Amino acid sequence: MTDEAGKPPLGRRYEINGKRLALYRDGEGGPAVVFLPGAGLVGLEFLNLRERAAELTTSVLYDRGGTGWSDATELPRSAEAVAVELRELLRAAEIPAPYVLAGHSLGAFYARRYAQLFPGDVAGLLLLDPGHEDIYDYLPAEAAALNEQMSADVPEVTAEQLEQSRVALAELYAAWPDSVLGPLIENRLALWRTGLDETANFESELYGELRAGGALPDVPLIVYTAMGRNPYWAQFVSGDLERRLHEGLHSMHAALAASVPRGVHRTLDDASHQYLHVGHTDELATAIGELVGNSRRRGSGAGIDNLGE
Template sequence: MDTGAQDPVVTALSSLVSAGVIRRQLTRESGRRLRWVEAGSAGPAVVLISGAGEVGLDWAVVLPALAERSRVIAYDRAGLGASDPVSRLTLDSQVRDLVALLDSVGPAVLVGHSWGGLLAELAALARPDRTRGVVLVDPFHEDTTAEVPLALRVSSSVFLTALPLLKAIGLFNRVAANMGRELARRCTDDPGTQALVTQAYLASYATYTQVTTIRAENRLANACTPQVRAARAASAVPDVPMRILTATRGTPAALRQRSRDLADRTAALFPRGVHSVVPDSGHYIHKEQPAAVVDAVLAVLAEADAETP
């Protein structure tokens, strides 16, 4: 067992989780490492899947509460955090990594935010036998891309293009420090623990490769529609408990309504799908309204437990 004594993410999360957090990893092709952190022990595993360009630490606000009730796993995708980069980043490589993680940790409830929500869906389609339930937190849907206003698409493209330069001149680190401090503030009021969370966040984006992977994942999201549609057409939706949560602010009204409509459609595909709109929350529901996410995961866990012989 690797306790991750020198891992700043393990140190930070262990300061938030009373029973502590351990580091584990899976060896993939060519010896590359896929790292995750794990807390808790009861019930089926809960695998937390972050949004595009984000890391397992992004779940720090909800992970302690979930670890009290289940075995919780938060992983870094290839090229992000402590996971080694893949030779060629594709939608298929990301789904295969997630499926390999499920094969290693056992059947699990998949909890995905944004881009991670889409990956959770695709993994559930690919391996229904390893899926105990699904929770989608303001998930990305391939059909929203065309609805994004032109000005927002342009500004996002400019920012992504500039990321390597921002890293090189030090501006990215300032942005990351601010984001790390905000995450830490939402986790705890303790200044010492806040400092550990902030340091861990900065460590997750310390290298040039980590930053360029942010750009690569976001560009992948913008170009994945044909592959996602093919995957949906080729697979049946598993009959597992499912919850989908959507936000109420932070995007233009038309885009927000489109996201809700697509969430309704997604929930309807699952025999036990339930869509809930979370009041007073932006895209990062697990940070802004963490209780809503914890409640949704616990509801799915309860249904999954009830089905266990």
């Protein structure tokens, strides 16, 4: 990869431990809001929320190692490795703590691990349809077998499937500027297996790592559950089982929110898991504003208001 070929459409790359990591920042002030994408997604897919957050404070998009416009890295990785890497990147970019960490799906695992390791760096957490190490305690009995079925070897995609994905992504991100949209789509299609590779260590490493990591710090936390139909699940399950899966995830997320004193659980009834952030910009931007505002009130000595339901 040449420097020009690897140049991100926005932002720049920083060298961390011999690897170049892409980061884009905007806005000013603190606490900075840092977005941690889900598996298979990249930072620029959260451009809509980055723009809204930048109206309030410093807003940061980045690609962790092995994804997007950051250098290739062997996948999967431990959550600790990802968290340490992010901390070093934020320091290199001179973005001071504390941070509001906004983690989606797999990114929520990494946000929680960061909070376990570096609690003093964290001002708040926004977890978007997060996974959880005890997920099977909440899901129907069929879920484990279903997971094995969905995790079976995935064949190479065909040219027709890639073109279908190109059209779908262009429609999904139609509001993104052309200078970002084209490179974003081509990057996603070229690295389509990244999401599979990143999640390959859930049972073997990630779940145990989060369980052993300890409790979350006492910071404001908002957890969202996407309750809309999941197109991927629909290929494998009946409507009734999908309903019960959603009910289990709802209970799991409610328990996660209740694990800290200022945790709040909310739902997005018409949102699907993978892209819940795209169609709900206003609501999620409001949640970010609540977390930033709580941190600032705490810093000013004016006390911390409980987040409302």
